[in-house]
Amino acid sequence: MEGYYNLKPPCYGHETENPDLPTCFHGNPWTNQYSQPIMGGTFDNTNIKVVDDDNFHRVQSVAPVHLPSVTTECDKNVTEECDLKTITVTENLYEFLDKLDTGYYPITASEMKTKLSSR
Numbered sequence: 001m002e003g004y005y006n007l008k009p010p011c012y013g014h015e016t017e018n019p020d021l022p023t024c025f026h027g028n029p030w031t032n033q034y035s036q037p038i039m040g041g042t043f044d045n046t047n048i049k050v051v052d053d054d055n056f057h058r059v060q061s062v063a064p065v066h067l068p069s070v071t072t073e074c075d076k077n078v079t080e081e082c083d084l085k086t087i088t089v090t091e092n093l094y095e096f097l098d099k100l101d102t103g104y105y106p107i108t109a110s111e112m113k114t115k116l117s118s119r
Helices: 029-040
Strands: 048-056 082-093 111-115
Touching: 029 048, 029 082, 029 111
Parallel strands: 048 082
Antiparallel strands: 082 111
């Protein structure tokens, strides 16, 4: 669910949205499925569904700056189903010893730096 960098490298494109290539990870599935919908607060309104497009970028990069965004709108009192489309940014952090898969140290990300859009 983290988009493990040793399975495939992250895309780290210069554009806001990474390309969908089979050779690199576009974004973090955990952020798409859980983090952004929780931050979006759609649990109290079942008609609004958060559809997130997470992208792997270095969160501290200055040129270019990658920021999260909300690309559509949904009325709070909507009666029919509405997809709230968002774009988020994630960077996984791995420890140095993760590169040595000896079975002694955990090899998963110790941190997922994520930029989300709040409600």
